[in-house]
Amino acid sequence: MADSPAKNLVQLQEKALIRPTPARFSWAALAAALLVGPAIGLGWAWTAEALQDYFAPPGIFPLLIGVFCGLTVVVLVRYLQFGHRQTIFLAVVLTALVAAVGREYLAFRTWCCLKESLPIIAPGETDTRESHREQARLSFDNFLRDEAQQGRTLFTTYADRRWAVWLSCAIEGLLLIFSALAVSLPAVVAPYCGRCGSWYRTEISIRLDPITAERLATLIDLELRKVPRPPRCRLSICQGRCGPARLELSWERAYGTVELLRLWLEKEQFQAAAALLENVQKVVKKKAGGNVG
Ligand SMILES: [Zn+2]
16 A cells, blocks of 8 residues: 555655745845844944933843844844845844944943033143043043943942953843844744745644544644643744645643644645634634623
């Protein structure tokens, strides 16, 4: 007897042959990332500089700015249906890097404006020594010295040395980049179809009853008998409906852990599974409606 299509599916998955077509690299997209990433970073650096006089909890503030940097890039690539992961990764890093460096630069510019508005020598003061003039000079080094003298917050302790201010800047920058990457990672690893150029979206999300779980398992030739309770099921596909569909089954295990099984379904299997799940969903909705009525 010939193997069933479902058995072939498992074999194909083992060989990793069923996968969505990956997004293609494009120079135009890379150029856009090189321009747009830093522009977004600069926008957030400006916002951070304006906000930090009112609300800037040490340690948390750079994390927050990083989250906003990452989210902005994610929203943009989702809206534009752009899915080349390496380019997105580069855009996120550039955005976060420009936001981190831009914040310090804008703080320096604000310090310069403040210094310029003050007289170099106070009225009535006669001290014109070279060291006094040097200290009043608008340099980044003097900015750091002023920051150090004022005491820059480094988590719970105060840094009163220039190297500690540098260290504080570096730690804040790394926190910002880290949180931007952390927030964008789930979006970047999400499935994308390079054939129609769209991100996968969830078509059906439902908790299966034991009978439906069995029927679905038969459709895709899956051994579900050892599963302690019926799984939650999520079926997603690209917007052009041309790539393989992704089926996710998850079970809650002991101690609140969740076990997840991911499968890629070919077109016929997707259609059969979708028809089954849509029917179940309709029945569930009808029952819920009947209960409310
Ligand atoms: Zn597609």
